[in-house]
Amino acid sequence: MKHKWLAVVLIALLIALQARLWFGKNSIADYQEMQSSITDMQQQNANLRQRNALLKADINDLELGIDSMEERARNELGLIKEGETFYRILPKE
Structure with missing residues (x-):
């Protein structure tokens, strides 16, 4: 009789621990999430990190030379040097 109660208590404890493992706080589902x-x-x-590396490269280019500033002004602002002729070629429609 004593062994039956011990077995019932141990089985109940095992079920409680399994329920906590699968459904409780810090369960397997929480771990996977x-x-x-x-x-x-x-x-x-x-x-x-990749974006920061590109920004650092832009900063270094701007700090190091006028060529990069000139290139950026041409590409982003459409500026041209004095004495240059600007041609725009439009694609056929």
Whole structure:
């Protein structure tokens, strides 16, 4: 009789622990969700690192030379030098 109660208590404890493992706080589902979140954040960090590297390269180019400033003024602002002739070639429609 004593062994039956011990077995019932142990089985109940096992069921309670399994329920917590699968459905409780910090369960397997929470772990998998957290892993997914970590993967997303790592991808975002990689994208931001790449963006920062490009911005640093732009900053270095701007700090180092007038050529880069001239190129940027031509491309982004459409500026031309004095004495130059500007031609715009439009595609056929």
